[in-house]
Amino acid sequence: MSFAPGALDGPTGLETGESWFHEDAGDYYDPAGGPPPRLTDTPSLLHGACLCGANRFTLPGPMGRVTACHCTQCRKTSGHYAASFDAHESQLDWQARHLAExxxxxxxxxxxxxxxxxxxxxxxxDGSFSVEAGCIDNPTGGRLAAHIFVEDKGDYYALTDGLLQFPHGE
Structure with a gap:
């Protein structure tokens, strides 16, 4: 059995081990913890979907600036931290929509x-809207740019990518 340590209240006493599944990682970050890889493609249209396909949408690309949020809510809902990018909700074109909120x-x-x-x-x-980066298919044209709410991050991992870190929001 495995579990998502982000759902645990700290301190956990855990340490991050090796990353799995590097081959299908998003192109906006380095799963080994280094700086994001060089941008090679800037798509004009992004394709997003949930794992089962009940929700599918497109929106104008590229993804651009991605922010990693380490707040308690994001850790609890994602199991680790959430990576997202700002978007205009009105620009999402839903091909399939079966949502819960x-x-x-x-x-x-x-x-x-x-x-x-x-x-x-x-x-x-306040009406601002962000899309979870992990639901967007590669290529994204995005790059992880900053970490927010690092004061709330889990105690089982270190931030070693050299990107900006903010104790709270930006």
């Missing part, structure tokens, strides 16, 4: 698939 304590909404539980987006209480 969770209303957060702060009044935001987390959109996810009720079938496979894939996190798809976050709509903040």
């Amino acid at each position: 969770y209303v957060t304590p702060g009044g935001g909404r987390r959109g996810f698939c009720p079938v496979c539980a894939t996190s798809l987006f976050f709509r903040a209480a």
